[in-house]
Amino acid sequence: MSDSATPPAKPMHFIRQIIAEDMKTGRWGGRVHTRFPPEPNGYLHVGHAKSIILNYGMAKEFGGKFNLRFDDTNPAKEEQEYVDAIIEDVRWLGADFEDRLFYASDYFQQMYEWALVLIDKGKAYVDDLTADQIREYRGTLTEPGRPSPYRDRSPAENRDLFERMQAGEFPDGSRVLRAKIDMASPNLNLRDPVMYRILRVPHHRQGRKWNVYPMYDWAHGNEDSIEGITHSLCTLEFENHRPLYDWFLDQLGIHHPQQIEFAKLVLSYTVLSKRKLRELVFGRYVSGWDDPRMPTIAGMRRRGYTPEALWALVEEVGVTKVESVIDVGRLENAVRNHLNRVAPRVMGVLRPLKLTIENWPEGHVEMLECVNNPEDPSAGTRQVPFSGTLYIEQEDFMENPPKKFFRLSPGAEVRLRYAYFVKCTGVVKDASGKVIEVKGTYDPATRGGDAPDGRKVKGTLHWVSAAHAIDAEVRLFDRLFSHPEPEKPPKDAPPDWTYLHNLNPSSLEVVRAKLEPSVASAKPGDRMQFERLGYFCVDKDSTPDLLVFNRTVTLKDTWAKEQAKGAA
């Protein structure tokens, strides 16, 4: 086998395998057509990102098509705001649905006619039982259900009643249309599932045209069939629904896609259920759906995560039927990996400490050349001003340093990145004894950062020139929850315990930072590395007077880890 000519093959996860096999046998006439079918009742999160990337990725890989389809079958819950947000998120991920933006509600007429077909075949009936009665008649997990007294109405009567349901003659909840399947089935989904309910409310796209709205199980296969979907990918909890998906399509005798279930992506240190995400937003625990601490796509985008990183993560964790929890560290790592390659570097000081160079010529300023991205020579260089009054990071100075502290301390010499070697000669303290200024001297021979005498220093510090630095607000984020599985109650949980008790009280810290002047022209959405600190992204809250940054993710910090070990 040749070595270099063979690109690394993508892992043959089971869905890729099924599709590859179908392509080989020509099962769908050489077609692959997938879809992402969100309900517009909330924002998309990282779990949806997996589904989007999987669906679009398979279509793309096999030369097929991908649809975005809103499953807007429940007007009571759905809103245009969510439609708009979802479209933006799907596009941002790079999932190109071209002109195939669809709405389930556009198929309501066709579904209605198909329902009449089932009625005429004696496979569906109108039931007058109340919701409670239906539940009671359904039986339990271990006992079969009983037939509704209305189960054997004639097709003619059912047709009349169903048409009058749609005509608005009956109140909400008074009747439903049910499929006539098997009240004794061990699969509860097959015990005469409801196909339509009366909901005399306006639909966000259809207005008042409909008084009956289809249920998921009835609608979904129809939608897939109408669009010519070949592989209908969904999550594990729909496995129990597959027999019903198949039953409806078989009864109708229409195009019948294959439903395939996979395990959804779950992340540690966060929650992903729509209900809980809503609660975080509307309970004001976060600033909104796009709060950078949220696992929503909008939140991740605002925080500075990239689509490439999300794609890499999804490819790395694979696609299986095993329910698993992905360590959020893997996501962060994927983000670092991508940003390391593409993010320009700048210097910024998050917690400024004044450093005065005592032997620096009064008023003198030098422009120093700094590399924009060592991983990408084509990114070039920039000039950064250096002077005798600087800011360095507070944590880069210690008056009484521990062993292996390579940074500045009295008598120690360090390099200021791209600038000069500096030796600490003293400190200035305030009345409380806190160090408020560090004094030092520089070695003029080390301009650019190299000592001609071959002398080495262990530490290199980032810095900004005080007179030239710009101020910025920087938002530092920590995990929203302090527990890897925030929904899991502790052993001694009080009765009123909820996952909100695991909210991390210090997930947000805001600091005033000093940044090198080249950053002044940055625009919202711009991403960059602050050297030695992490990756940062300009936030939309920025004003002409003040840039606001979100810390996307820190750099790996083995020194911090070392210290944590010492502290423990």
Next chain:
RNA sequence: UGGGGAAUCGUCUAAUGGAAGGACAACGGACUCUGACUCCGUUUAUCUAGGUUCGAAUCCUAGUUCCCCAGCCA
């Protein structure tokens, strides 16, 4: 106590009867004008018990654990 799924390093994932491999994490080291990146090395796994086989993560039998299902939500 019905039905449907799933069990492989700490985590995620390969293997399709023929040497249990990779990624992340952890640990140790090299390199370094970012304690970053990169590179090298180390530790750690087939749910259990039987069986078939020259050979089992894979096949068979019995069991165990976990997840999903009793919405007029999707």
